[in-house]
Amino acid sequence: MANLNHPSDLRYSKTHEWVRVKGDQATVGISDYAQDELGDVVSLELPWEDAGKREMQAGRHFGDIDSVKATSELFAPVSGQLVQVNEDLRDAPETVNTDPYGGGWMMIIQLSKPSEVDQLMTSDQYEEFLRTQGH
Amino acid sequence: MTTPQCDPNAMTTPPLKRTPLFAEHQRLGGRMVEFGGWEMPVQYSGIVDEHRAVRTAAGLFDVSHMGEFAVEGPGALAFLQSLVPNNVAKLAENQALYSQICNAQGGTIDDLLIYHLGPDRYMVVVNAGTMEGDWAWFSQHAAGKDDLTLVNRSAETALIALQGPRALAILSTLTDTPLGDIGYYHCAPGTVAGVGCIISRTGYTGEDGFELYHPAAQAPALWRALLEAGTPHGLLPAGLGARDTLRLEAGFCLYGHELTEAITPLEADLGWSVKLKKGTDFIGRAALAQQKAEGLPRVRVGLAVRDRAVARAESAIWHGEERVGALTSGTMSISLGYPIGMGYVPPALAAPGTLLAVEVRGKRVPAEVVAMPFYHRPDNIS
Numbered sequence: 124m125a126n127l128n129h130p131s132d133l134r135y136s137k138t139h140e141w142v143r144v145k146g147d148q149a150t151v152g153i154s155d156y157a158q159d160e161l162g163d164v165v166s167l168e169l170p171w172e173d174a175g176k177r178e179m180q181a182g183r184h185f186g187d188i189d190s191v192k193a194t195s196e197l198f199a200p201v202s203g204q205l206v207q208v209n210e211d212l213r214d215a216p217e218t219v220n221t222d223p224y225g226g227g228w229m230m231i232i233q234l235s236k237p238s239e240v241d242q243l244m245t246s247d248q249y250e251e252f253l254r255t256q257g258h
Numbered sequence: 259m260t261t262p263q264c265d266p267n268a269m270t271t272p273p274l275k276r277t278p279l280f281a282e283h284q285r286l287g288g289r290m291v292e293f294g295g296w297e298m299p300v301q302y303s304g305i306v307d308e309h310r311a312v313r314t315a316a317g318l319f320d321v322s323h324m325g326e327f328a329v330e331g332p333g334a335l336a337f338l339q340s341l342v343p344n345n346v347a348k349l350a351e352n353q354a355l356y357s358q359i360c361n362a363q364g365g366t367i368d369d370l371l372i373y374h375l376g377p378d379r380y381m382v383v384v385n386a387g388t389m390e391g392d393w394a395w396f397s398q399h400a401a402g403k404d405d406l407t408l409v410n411r412s413a414e415t416a417l418i419a420l421q422g423p424r425a426l427a428i429l430s431t432l433t434d435t436p437l438g439d440i441g442y443y444h445c446a447p448g449t450v451a452g453v454g455c456i457i458s459r460t461g462y463t464g465e466d467g468f469e470l471y472h473p474a475a476q477a478p479a480l481w482r483a484l485l486e487a488g489t490p491h492g493l494l495p496a497g498l499g500a501r502d503t504l505r506l507e508a509g510f511c512l513y514g515h516e517l518t519e520a521i522t523p524l525e526a527d528l529g530w531s532v533k534l535k536k537g538t539d540f541i542g543r544a545a546l547a548q549q550k551a552e553g554l555p556r557v558r559v560g561l562a563v564r565d566r567a568v569a570r571a572e573s574a575i576w577h578g579e580e581r582v583g584a585l586t587s588g589t590m591s592i593s594l595g596y597p598i599g600m601g602y603v604p605p606a607l608a609a610p611g612t613l614l615a616v617e618v619r620g621k622r623v624p625a626e627v628v629a630m631p632f633y634h635r636p637d638n639i640s
Binding site: 140 | 260304503566567589590597619
């Protein structure tokens with residue numbers, strides 16, 4: 124993971140999602156490590172139709188990501204109302220590989236339990252976590 | 259996100275075998291995974307890039323994990339004829355043949371290539387994960403026969419595949435052998451970059467290309483020479499990931515998926531390679547003849563998934579409210595841009611155009627039976 128990038132202004136889950144908090148909203152995506160591990164992303168199943176009408180729960184399944192070689196499940200790192208889903212990923216799922224922290228964002232959540240963010244790892248903690256997990 | 263690549267049992271399994279090119283894969287940043295008991299590169303730069311390189315320029319594959327058996331002597335032909343359904347007697351020298359070995363029930367023990375290298379000299383090429391069992395099968399049936407010798411040359415033989423529309427141009431810079439004279443499924447002895455090879459015009463990608471059998475000790479030198487000669491043509495080293503997406507688009511079976519000991523070559527739509535009337539008996543012949551007479555219970559088909567969701571091996575296949583089979587392979591077709599798969603369904607549902615559904619994560623998505631190969635290279639629409 125020598126060349127992987129895990130920005131210090133984000134928080135990370137053990138299931139490799141990241142969170143960027145702005146005010147009381149959190150943007151969610153998957154880490155550089157995760158996209159590298161998956162390889163070329165070819166399809167995403169996100170809660171496309173659920174913005175404004177679904178409560179996300181921390182730790183719960185919210186979508187699936189297909190790379191050429193495997194399918195993986197996605198887990199919400201924080202709880203709250205689903206505000207927006209990144210529609211651009213329907214037609215350009217490869218953005219998750221090329222820009223995991225920018226255009227590869229997946230959803231925005233209105234935080235209902237902001238303290239959950241403090242439970243997530245800092246970038247230093249996440250990289251240490253990756254090392255100790257043998258990644 | 260779940261990371262299916264992490265294998266918690268990795269510490270308890272026996273040590274993985276490595277090909278003579280292991281250090282080359284590491285040098286190139288190959289991501290190594292377990293395959294059939296071997297530690298092999300699944301990708302270098304990325305499966306999509308490698309796949310496209312093979313379709314538009316060339317790719318270089320290490321397939322040294324495959325097994326090679328030498329079968330020689332006056333009894334070699336009769337021995338091979340007794341083991342495989344295809345007709346080895348039809349092989350000219352320097353010609354290759356696709357076949358299988360079957361059990362008495364007609365189930366497929368492995369699929370393989372047979373090369374006729376010279377008078378009474380044959381080479382059998384088998385899959386890596388099945389090599390040990392195949393060797394036991396060959397040895398058992400050769401026991402007591404003093405008119406042939408059987409030698410397992412798997413460890414000392416390396417195999418590099420050069421595949422893609424630029425393969426011939428690249429290889430011709432490294433050899434004096436007139437490559438254009440080697441027809442599809444033919445071979446010739448030759449020297450490539452100073453390394454003595456069997457140059458075979460075969461492959462597993464649906465593209466033109468060559469497979470080079472050579473001594474294991476010289477594999478790194480040959481690999482480097484091919485990389486260097488190919489790079490200006492757009493060649494990329496390619497791993498097992500691209501090998502799988504390419505072979506799927508080409509409609510080729512992968513042993514352990516489309517073929518198993520419970521699946522006959524007839525069911526796998528390989529009837530063209532089963533010669534019941536070749537004039538000699540072979541193991542599985544009676545069972546295959548009976549199955550042909552009675553009709554097949556199921557047959558391999560290609561499916562084009564009409565959805566974004568990628569169906570994988572073991573996904574259920576539905577016809578209306580009836581579960582009619584399962585996928586044996588499935589992936590996103592990189593060349594076509596939609597998911598494809600192969601699986602087994604009753605013959606009545608096997609006609610191209612038949613509308614079925616495949617189950618992906620509990621949801622049924624439409625899938626249409628289509629003729630294979632899924633992908634045709636532009637210069638060959640046969």
